[in-house]
Amino acid sequence: MINFTVGPVMASEEILSVGAEQVPYFRTSEFSEIMLENEKYILKYSKAGRNARAVFMTCSSTGSMEAVVMNCFTKEDKLLVINGGSFGERFVRLCEIHEIPYVQIELEHGKKLSKEKLYEYDGQGFTGLLVNVDETSTGVLYDTEMLGAFCEKNHLFFVCDCVSSFLADPFDMDKVKADIMITGSQKVLACPPGISIIVLSEKAVERVNDLKTKSMYFNLQDMLKNQERGQTPFTPAVGILLQIHARLKEIERLGGVEKEVERVALQAEDFREKVKNLPFEFVSESPANAVTPLHPIVGNAYEIVLRLKEEYGIWICPNGGDMKEKIFRVGHIGALSHKDNSILVKAFQDLQNRGLL
């Protein structure tokens, strides 16, 4: 079985071997040290600014998206949400549920956000902007420098969901003046799902400490306070945090964040080159490195996903909602090689020879 989905993805042998060990007790100085080192690496790889902090949430990344909406905004805010697919839609729903006023910029699937369109919202009293940097459902990578400049001009609190773009596409949190960066364990970190990470700028830490959030578990003030000593308020997913630690050190050993981004970029480029002559249309106008969404010109996208799984032992990712029959996605993250790409492309060619593509 080869897994080309966008999470959970394939883990390296080293990370798998950490997962095979007994899970230790965690209220110890040894575990605290690991957590502090995890924070240090995450701040370094996200290029966070002075006095930024990172916390490790035991939940999937949607939990962190919700924690950010709950801990950073109130009914007094007016947010601008970029909605280009299922993950943008998720931020919209979170604003609805928590009754945070918002306006959404809805984009057609696969389309990027132009500067002209963004600046239609200039000077209109917004207080924050939420974006999924790689809208993983359509593989669109938004321009964080353009968004950052807009946020600075309008004094907006800038939230970047980098769940699938962290370590896959270049991102400089300090340079684009983002206040929040969110990522998760099962995307480019290539660990099991269960941990999500929130990086907070100095300004975000201040905001979280000023606001009173009505939640015991999703309380970032409490998380920040505990992380000062490398701990969490409640039992975290200890085993996954140890795997993340091994993975962050692995990335460091292999040349750091730039090298990892380059590795994912080359994996994507190799795949896109190899499928050029197949009857697929590329969906994204501004392709992110983590994933390639494709529209098969003949055949049903969901049936292709099922066939690859059942007849070839290859997992690719289906899309949800109204994209289900039209688009499937091939991931480039996790422990995959260019040789794996060739195996997948050969399976596509076989389907084509069988008249199924």
Ligand SMILES: *Cc1c(COP(=O)(O)O)cnc(C)c1O
């Ligand atoms: C994967 C992903 C998430 C989080 O999904 P979970 O299932 O909650 O882990 C959020 N945003 C983006 C852009 C993603 O790719």
